[in-house]
Amino acid sequence: MMPILTTVFLIIATLGGGRIVIQILGLQNELSLSEQFGFAFVMGVGIIGWILFFPGLFGAFNTLVFFGTSLLFSLGIFLFDLKKIPIVSPFKSLGTNWFIFFVLCLVIIFDIAEGLSPPADADTMAYHFETPRQFVSSETIFPIFRAFDGITQLLTHLTYASAFALGKKESLNFWAMITGWGLPIIFFIIAKSHMATRDALIGATLLITTPAIIYSGGTGQVEPRAAMFALVAVFGLIKSTQNICCSQQRMRWILFAGINAGFFAGTKITGLIFLFSVGTIILFSREGIKHFLAFSLSAAVIGSQWYLFNWHHTGDPLFPLLWEYVTLKPGILWDKEIAAEANRAFAKDNPVPRDLFWFFAYPIRTIIQPLPAFESLRTGLGPAILLGLPFFLLTILQRREKEYFLLQKNLALTALIFYAIWFFFGPSLRVRHLLPIYPLLLLIIMLGFSQIQKNYTELKSILYAGFLGVICIQLCGHIVFSKKYVEHILSGNENTKFLEKNISGYGVIKWINSNLTKDDHILVNKRDWFFYLNIPYVSVANTLQTKIEIHQQTGNIKKFIHQLVAAKVTHAAISESIVSDGSDLTLGRLLFKIEKSGCLKKIHRIKAQERRSRTLSFDTEKNIIYGIYKFQKNICQNL
Template identity: 25%
Template sequence: MHNRHLISLLGLGLLLIWLFASFGSFYLVQKPFTPAAAAALANALLDLLTAAWLGLLGLGLGHRLLRWLQKLPPSNPPTLQSSSLPAFQPSTTELLILGCGLGLGALGLITLGVGLAGLLYRWLFMSLSLLLSLALWPDFLALYRRLRWPANRPNRLTMFYLFLVGLFTLLVALLPPIDWDGLFYHLTAPKLFIQAHRITSGFDVPHFNFPFLAEMLFTYAMLLRGDIAAKLSHTLYGLLLTGLVYLTARRHLSRESAWPSVLVLLSMPMIVTLAGWAYNDLALAFYQLAALYALLRGLGVRGQGSGVSNQRSVVSSQKSEGGAPTSTPVASRSAAQSPISNLQSPISNLQPSTFNLHWLVLSGLFAGLSMSLKYTSFIGPLTVGLILLWWLMRKKFTTPLSLSSILYPLSSIFSFTLPALLIALPWYLKNFFFTGNPFYPFLSSLFDGLFWDQFRADWYAQAGTGIGFDLKTLAVLPMLAMLGVRDVNYFDGRTGPLFLAFLPLILLYGVFRYRARAPERPPALDVLLIFALAQFLFWMLGVIWSRSLWQSRLLLPCLAALSPVVGWLWQDLAHLDRPQFSLRRFVNLLIGLALTLNLVELSLNFAQVNPLAYLTGQETRSEYLTRRLGAYYATMEQLNQTLPAQAVVLFLWEPRSYFCQVECRPDSILDQLAHDHYLYGSAANIAAAWKQAGITHVLLHRQGLEFIKREETEALSAPALEQLAVLEADYFEPVFEVAGAYQLYRLK
């Protein structure tokens, strides 16, 4: 018996050896993929895992920060209805979306501090990430325990659309960077900071001194992995923005409008485009909408049919959001006992009985993070602050005038403005110490600035080149913006047809107050419309002033706030249905057609870009970049191979220097020759100044020069072009030329 058992074990072992040997020998001879394909897939997976790791760190850190915020003492408003206030208890969905955004912002600020200290080293950030992962492990577990399968699932067609859009976006985001501003400054500044191991001044690129929160995240990702992981961090903000639009619609408008609002947002081709680029627009739209969302939560706004009434407890609120229930009881009136039809003002509709200063602090934090991305972002926090101020002015106090009734509104404003200013302040202090101008390069008439003078300020502003106060153009400005016919950057600002199609309804509900007293109309609808209107008017002022600001991409915060509005209007069309004709079904068909055409366009673009060639190893990084960037990348490759390490190259009419491996000084605002002609006059003086600055070579971009000529820029005068001809004849020695587009010269 014992021998039989040994024989059976021996036979089983031999069979296992045979199975391993047969499978191994087969795939060793007939390999399922080449080593190049395996390496490419492994690289893509590592990029994806790095971005996911960064997102998880942000999620855990944000969860920890929200827990700390929870510990702040509550502050009760002096109203009769405020006898019991709900605790600050974000739902699971809010923890995931708002927490991740808050944590990513904190990681950006940490990177800023470490960079200013001169500690931008890969080993340090790898160690920091590992330590954070261990320290935040309890937060990850707490979030995991709260996860529930969402109850409000989309229908199959919606899921199919979201899957394809997400797949196309992700695959393109996994490609090497080719976007203009990414190669100009979004990725170039982090690369230079990493090379210097510190955030430093001395670069004649004004964009390096913009608020740089997104670029700090790019720096973090590039230290961990590389530029593709940095791009994916912006893709992550696209996912967060999509979730926030869903959350805004569901909580503040109606449950039924949640997924339609997501479809409206993702009907914009610019979302997919920007999600694959190393830009900061998706992050800006997220933080501005998050500031507004947190304000609405602080003011206690709930939508009609959103799953819970306006005054329900946090327990039922969290159950409706799919989170783990809490034990905070709240006794208050239901929404049915305080109908909207009895209220007087859209902003006074907000319920004071659930007023919560914790949410105002969170709103201020998000407002500060938005001001850490762009100078022009201040309009969002300003609008949110004015909405809060208006609400405080309209609030009815039921107690006699007292010191507390006076101090409470001040504490509310303080709770919003102080976090916003503290979070945004580091970027402006950095600018002041680096350049002498906290708003560099703007407001140069008030502050001196490094590398800056009135000539460059006028060149950059292009004041007076906008549409002016042309009433006909202003009247059709929304249509022109959404059609994109005058956009200076057409491909990154396409809005799709839905906002234009719903524009009459937006005006009808917003301006003419249609159905203002209908019980189905949620109070937050007016707040979202006010926020979007402020964003649009600010953009319109820029378009009036300068043609360089005619970029529909800059309207993204406005359109993100309008997405829940359009989603709700889409659902509200049902009240216009007639027995003979259903307007809602007809609109459904049109929107379905628009989304189908959007998928067709995405598919064609996907086929043209052909990301699978790179992702499967059929195409190297260099081959892909040459195919997509053409003469520019070929020039960078030849420049890197030809010039010695100590070369210093001055670019003319080419602002992109990311792929340059020697020291390159880009023509950041395309004014290098014009400004030097203004300063030095003759070609001899210009060449001498360049020599004194250490310039050894000059790269001339002919197509960039032709672009400036077509723009009819007055500052690039005929005498300046004459001096360029003298420079080429007497002071430039040709080194190489690429496709007639670029010429590299040695400076004599």
């Protein structure tokens, strides 16, 4: 019951906080009631994450502050005209679209099943939920000196911290589920103001069944949250270019766009690309310089927190991207050798050259015979854009309605600039990193789809059949993905059973929590263990860190031991297959050498099974033996 109550409380706080921002901007009379609720939720997520940075910075990251902040923002709910909330009309919008209604019901059931199940995604366990847990446990925010997923942007993660502090671990999945729904809901609200409700529903259903959304919506991945910030920001951009009565109103919409773009930048570093994309369009529009400055200032106020925080602690606001051009703080080690290791790590994510041919071929190849590195099958964007591209091209060529043409132009320019910068300069070609601009493209397609229906009524049935077919395909993927969650809920088994099936080596976690104490520190290289470890741990899952240096091919035993002692490591839990003189991993060779010298002693062995895929239950498994090792401090210090 507590997770549900916590989630409801946070929803009210989010709506209230966002509504306060809308009131401050003076835009409440420019928005319909549904737009007020939708935009309030999106901006509420952002403003809560933004405001919680400050108590975290000053060591007041405690339950009382989380509760008080949420309660204060909840008062904003009374700014809504609650008497105008419709009781029946939302259901009328479904009309006779029973297929869409059926699909949405299935999606909700699957998502609730995921929400009721314990988290088990590797990225979620490593940092999306684990970093907020560490902040709450320490009652402060602090730098996690690990490249890319440690020193990063954490605005959205602070809302997870609020859910964890108020409702413990069980509330995190529910809150992730709700914020994951924010994107398709706001898409529907925006779309239905430009097209028939049925078409807007189809677009929202295409979005919520997109593989990347299915994968990341309930796991805490930031892309769906960044996408809703991007969509609302572009809405503000579009409103500022329309025929508004006065310059003051246009400025309000520019500030609205800047705030939401700032939320994106505070959530993920690719938000900086989005800022550039929108800022470029604003600069070349009416009153461009003035609006560009206002947009930039509002985005900087909201989005700069984590860049300043990271700059203060590392010397590089974009750590480690600027290491060659800035002076890093003492103790922050990043050099050509580590940079080369990072490039090798990212090489597998970049299987094609970044040239003009692949710039145009990449979007098609991610759908038709995608390369494994794109991760299109599991976390892709689906075929909807490819299917709907002719609608967009036809409406652009015809230009029959100026309003639709201008709307599509702004959406397309934003997406194109973002894609170009991301493709040529981004570190990885994983297609899910384009999720923040996918709703913009889908909205373009649905606008074209709506216009084609009006002009070519004889094609209506064929067009609907095409999109409904895509929904069916994507729904099948959702069924496969959600199978393990539904089975777990229906079985009535304890969460431990689910975790044993979905986290490799979960038995090791249970042993560690039962046999070690808070005074121990254990060395682990399995990042999906972090969230469930109840004792202090030292991570060597990522080679791009220097607390325990394992990025060098040879390895330095004396330095390795010195760093282990400095980190107060007492034990290690490592697969026995890794600890060998012929190991491919530097960590394995170093551990083997100190074990031979008597510095490391095996005290326990645990048999576990590892499955290549947590989604496909019929996938092959292999047995792994994990060793629990204890460091012999007296011997180690004499080596």
